[in-house]
Amino acid sequence: xxxxxxxxxxxxxxxxxxxxxxxAPLAIAGVALINTGLGRCRSAAQALLGNLVLAAATAIVxxxxxxxxxxxxxxxxxxxxxxxxxxxxxWNWLGAGSFLLGGLGAAPAQSQLALLFEFxxxxxxxxxxxxxxxxxxxxxxxxxxxxxxxxxxxxLLTHWVWAGGWLGELGTNFSxxxxxxxxxxxxxxxxxxxxxxxxxxxxxxxxxxxxxxxxLSTALPGHNAVYVLFGCLLxxxxxxxxxxxxxxxxxxxPLAALPVTAVNTLLSASGAVAATFAVxxxxxxxxxxSLCANGWLAGLVASSACAGIVTPGESLFVGLVAGIATPxxxxxxxxxxxxxxxxxxxxxxxxxxxxxxLAVGIFAPQAGQLLAQxxxxxxxxxxxxxxxxxxxxxxNRVVAFRVDADGERIGMDLHELGGGAxxxxxxxxxxxxx
Amino acid sequence: MKYAGLLVxxxxxxxxxxxxxxxxxxxxxxxxxxxxxxxxxxxxxxxVRGHMEARGDSRR
Numbered sequence: 001x002x003x004x005x006x007x008x009x010x011x012x013x014x015x016x017x018x019x020x021x022x023x024a025p026l027a028i029a030g031v032a033l034i035n036t037g038l039g040r041c042r043s044a045a046q047a048l049l050g051n052l053v054l055a056a057a058t059a060i061v062x063x064x065x066x067x068x069x070x071x072x073x074x075x076x077x078x079x080x081x082x083x084x085x086x087x088x089x090x091w092n093w094l095g096a097g098s099f100l101l102g103g104l105g106a107a108p109a110q111s112q113l114a115l116l117f118e119f120x121x122x123x124x125x126x127x128x129x130x131x132x133x134x135x136x137x138x139x140x141x142x143x144x145x146x147x148x149x150x151x152x153x154x155x156l157l158t159h160w161v162w163a164g165g166w167l168g169e170l171g172t173n174f175s176x177x178x179x180x181x182x183x184x185x186x187x188x189x190x191x192x193x194x195x196x197x198x199x200x201x202x203x204x205x206x207x208x209x210x211x212x213x214x215x216l217s218t219a220l221p222g223h224n225a226v227y228v229l230f231g232c233l234l235x236x237x238x239x240x241x242x243x244x245x246x247x248x249x250x251x252x253x254p255l256a257a258l259p260v261t262a263v264n265t266l267l268s269a270s271g272a273v274a275a276t277f278a279v280x281x282x283x284x285x286x287x288x289x290s291l292c293a294n295g296w297l298a299g300l301v302a303s304s305a306c307a308g309i310v311t312p313g314e315s316l317f318v319g320l321v322a323g324i325a326t327p328x329x330x331x332x333x334x335x336x337x338x339x340x341x342x343x344x345x346x347x348x349x350x351x352x353x354x355x356x357x358l359a360v361g362i363f364a365p366q367a368g369q370l371l372a373q374x375x376x377x378x379x380x381x382x383x384x385x386x387x388x389x390x391x392x393x394x395x396n397r398v399v400a401f402r403v404d405a406d407g408e409r410i411g412m413d414l415h416e417l418g419g420g421a422x423x424x425x426x427x428x429x430x431x432x433x434x
Numbered sequence: 435m436k437y438a439g440l441l442v443x444x445x446x447x448x449x450x451x452x453x454x455x456x457x458x459x460x461x462x463x464x465x466x467x468x469x470x471x472x473x474x475x476x477x478x479x480x481x482v483r484g485h486m487e488a489r490g491d492s493r494r
Contacts, residue, residue: 086455087455089455170454174454176454202436202485206489211489337482337485337486338485338486338489338490339482339485368460371460371463371464371467374450374464374467374468374471375450375451375454375467377471378446378447378450378451378467378470378471378474379447379450381443381446381447381471381474381475381478382443382444382445382446382447382448382450382470382473382474382477383443383444383447385440385443385478386440386441386443386444389440390440
């Protein structure tokens with residue numbers, strides 16, 4: 001499948017894309033349920049409330065400031081970006097749109113849809129590190145993290161990839177395929193979210209009792225597999241809407257080819273969950289529900305990059321690789337690298353997204369596309385991760401990420417909300433505090 | 435050590451970008467971009483090892 005030059009959206013394409021974007025919040029709901037289910041029962045209400053509040057915080061901050069920096073809406077000077085020239089080439093590095101969504105109503109239909117897509121995308125990006133910080137990340141810290149992502153990092157990356165920025169223009173300026181391709185937010189949402197999760201986990205540290213003084217790490221399983229697995233099903237619906245809308249908006253795929261994008265999304269997720277099922281069955285004797293959920297999600301994340309570009313067979317292959325890698329990497333991160341990531345977001349979103357972006361380069365027919373994708377990956381790892389870590393490190397000085405020891409002992413629900421998610425449950429004493 | 439690793443990573447990024455500016459030949463560009471990625475991976479490994487050492491210290 002090849003991408004086409006951007007044309008103004010027809011009425012049918014506008015209506016279809018808008019309808020698809022109205023399905024996309026189901027992906028957010030799915031990830032919120034997965035985050036909650038993979039945490040502990042004494043933090044469940046705080047986790048789910050956090051997902052809600054973080055989504056709201058990102059929407060407000062993105063509307064106030066972030067949207068202007070994406071450059072989707074023309075600024076007061078008429079331009080959409082700040083450009084510097086290097087070696088005779090323009091480098092459009094920052095959007096210059098109107099603040100407070102000025103001119104939104106008069107903007108072209110495509111710009112309005114792009115902005116709606118980005119509103120939803122930034123909410124999802126902020127939920128990813130929230131899941132990794134489960135059971136110890138304070139609600140105020142989560143909101144601050146979401147605000148930083150929505151105000152600075154997400155708009156910057158979005159401008160580079162989707163709004164005429166230098167990564168998207170690598171094809172025009174350096175003859176690298178058609179420029180960096182990211183049809184459904186694999187880079188701008190998932191890799192950004194996954195790398196933010198890594199930064200949060202590094203700064204906040206592991207949950208108490210996770211890595212005891214002696215012996216292997218302690219298993220702290222998620223408290224509700226039903227939430228997790230139902231979240232996966234919800235996520236599929238949202239992802240279908242997201243990937244197909246992204247294919248229209250960012251890849252300019254013709255309407256007749258959109259069913260293939262949807263089929264690719266489903267095949268990638270299916271291949272991934274089948275592979276994870278087989279790997280966990282082989283390694284542990286029985287399939288592991290939470291790892292299978294992670295595998296499913298990793299397949300969806302990988303499809304975010306490539307569903308609008310690859311063939312169904314290639315999409316299945318992408319999903320299979322993501323599904324094989326996910327349980328092995330989750331285990332590696334926890335057992336070998338001492339990284340406590342309750343939701344598996346670093347593996348699922350960061351690694352799954354990077355694999356999807358690489359797969360675009362491998363399977364796209366355009367010459368130079370692989371190099372464009374590698375430059376994009378180099379940007380994510382070499383610039384975005386250190387930037388996010390620096391911003392979060394500074395933020396942690398102002399708003400402490402981690403709850404105090406007493407709060408962690410009694411659970412985030414009682415400590416932060418004053419009441420639990422399951423008031424009629426008997427919560428047993430934690431072995432790790434004896 | 436973690437901070438050293440994180441500081442090395444942008445060096446890899448700038449190496450990748452300089453490949454685009456300095457070379458027109460696709461092979462040289464690809465080689466430099468891959469070298470940049472390798473430097474970033476090296477930085478990530480150093481940062482992860484720094485994290486592991488810090489965790490090891492806190493366990494003692």
